[in-house]
Amino acid sequence: MDILILAVIIAVVAIVAIAAFVVTGRRTQAPPSGRETTRTAPPAEPRVGEEAETAAPPEGERRVIEDVTLPPAAAEPEAPELEVPEPAAGRMVRLRARLARSQTSLGRGLLTLLARERLDEETWEEVESTLLTADVGPRPTTELVERLRERVQVLGTRDADGLRELLREELLAQIGTDMDRALRTEGGVSADGEERPAVVMVVGVNGTGKTTTTGKLARVLVAEGHSVVLGAADTFRAAAADQLQTWGQRVGARTVRGPEGGDPASVAFDAVKEGITAGADVVLIDTAGRLHTKTGLMDELGKVKRVVEKHGPVNEVLLVLDATTGQNGLVQARVFAEVVDITGIALTKLDGTAKGGIVVAVQRELGVPVKLVGLGEGSDDLAPFEPETFVDALLS
Numbered sequence: 126m127d128i129l130i131l132a133v134i135i136a137v138v139a140i141v142a143i144a145a146f147v148v149t150g151r152r153t154q155a156p157p158s159g160r161e162t163t164r165t166a167p168p169a170e171p172r173v174g175e176e177a178e179t180a181a182p183p184e185g186e187r188r189v190i191e192d193v194t195l196p197p198a199a200a201e202p203e204a205p206e207l208e209v210p211e212p213a214a215g216r217m218v219r220l221r222a223r224l225a226r227s228q229t230s231l232g233r234g235l236l237t238l239l240a241r242e243r244l245d246e247e248t249w250e251e252v253e254s255t256l257l258t259a260d261v262g263p264r265p266t267t268e269l270v271e272r273l274r275e276r277v278q279v280l281g282t283r284d285a286d287g288l289r290e291l292l293r294e295e296l297l298a299q300i301g302t303d304m305d306r307a308l309r310t311e312g313g314v315s316a317d318g319e320e321r322p323a324v325v326m327v328v329g330v331n332g333t334g335k336t337t338t339t340g341k342l343a344r345v346l347v348a349e350g351h352s353v354v355l356g357a358a359d360t361f362r363a364a365a366a367d368q369l370q371t372w373g374q375r376v377g378a379r380t381v382r383g384p385e386g387g388d389p390a391s392v393a394f395d396a397v398k399e400g401i402t403a404g405a406d407v408v409l410i411d412t413a414g415r416l417h418t419k420t421g422l423m424d425e426l427g428k429v430k431r432v433v434e435k436h437g438p439v440n441e442v443l444l445v446l447d448a449t450t451g452q453n454g455l456v457q458a459r460v461f462a463e464v465v466d467i468t469g470i471a472l473t474k475l476d477g478t479a480k481g482g483i484v485v486a487v488q489r490e491l492g493v494p495v496k497l498v499g500l501g502e503g504s505d506d507l508a509p510f511e512p513e514t515f516v517d518a519l520l521s
């Protein structure tokens with residue numbers, strides 16, 4: 126019996142020992158579980174360029190797939206923040222000090238002469254030459270001096286305030302207070318019966334501030350709540366289109382442009398087409414103003430206008446003149462007026478000249494009103510022209 130029990134114990138111990146041996150052997154040889162498979166480092170891939178320079182991590186430190194933190198999704202390129210241009214109303218008031226500073230010699234000169242004890246012939250001659258020096262022009266100067274002289278005599282005005290008021294009235298009469306100086310920005314209906322934006326063509330000699338004025342004008346219109354499309358029809362100089370595009374981007378206005386040296390009329394046509402498609406309120410077309418030959422200019426501007434008119438009439442042809450060029454500006458004005466029907470004048474760089482009288486002269490020359498004045502290089506230094514504010518600045 127004892128022998129039998131002993132034999133059973135030996136058999137059980139033997140079975141347990143064999144089972145333990147088998148299990149241990151399997152464990153050593155068993156392949157890793159599924160989860161561990163993913164932990165196996167992937168075979169090293171050939172590296173190129175900069176990657177090849179990155180040293181592979183030592184075997185034990187290889188990162189497993191679960192440990193890899195994915196980079197954040199590529200961020201959308203940020204749209205440039207749009208600027209909010211200064212409202213146009215009241216700009217002239219802000220710029221008044223700048224205007225007054227530049228016109229000190231005209232305003233103060235006239236007031237000093239009129240303050241003399243005796244307003245004799247010589248004094249009136251000096252008044253006349255002061256006005257001429259400020260580019261008021263011969264005919265308006267003669268008229269102004271005659272009227273002022275007569276009124277001073279008839280009214281017997283001798284006090285400084287009274288004389289200032291008379292001068293103010295006569296200057297205003299020469300500039301004109303009842304001209305329509307509003308930009309024509311009301312659209313209409315296109316030849317195809319579609320809603321059509323207002324079309325403003327900006328013309329002028331290069332260097333007068335034409336592209337800058339077109340850009341500043343876009344800001345004025347955006348500030349007034351209009352949507353604007355720009356047409357870079359000055360294809361003569363690629364930089365002009367870049368410049369215009371930059372102005373547009375800053376206020377969210379799209380710029381239509383063509384290849385350098387391309388057909389300006391085709392760019393202008395496309396710009397108006399884009400304006401119609403986009404439902405824009407105003408299309409501003411910047412044109413080239415090379416004055417090599419009048420015929421060339423006439424051909425180019427005439428063609429731009431004709432082609433644009435296939436969509437409907439051009440509402441405004443704005444002539445940009447540099448106030449610092451004096452008589453030369455008047456010659457330019459005359460040439461452009463022969464080529465296209467000018468409907469308004471933008472007088473730039475008034476901050477840089479004491480010859481504000483050009484306002485009177487150019488209106489006389491063309492018979493069209495000054496609608497805008499440029500009073501600096503800042504983005505919002507273009508203001509609607511207001512005769513009263515202008516004269517008050519002269520006489521301040």
Ligand SMILES: Nc1nc2c(ncn2[C@@H]2O[C@H](COP(=O)(O)OP(=O)(O)OP(=O)(O)O)[C@@H](O)[C@H]2O)c(=O)[nH]1
Pocket residue numbers: 329330331332333334335336337338359362365413414473474475476477498499500501502506
């Ligand atoms: N001080 C002053 N500078 C101005 C004014 N308007 C424009 N300018 C400057 O005049 C220079 C010429 O302006 P542009 O707009 O490039 O002249 P442009 O007539 O378009 O010439 P292109 O681009 O060649 O067609 C720039 O330096 C402007 O900043 C202004 O009212 N006052």
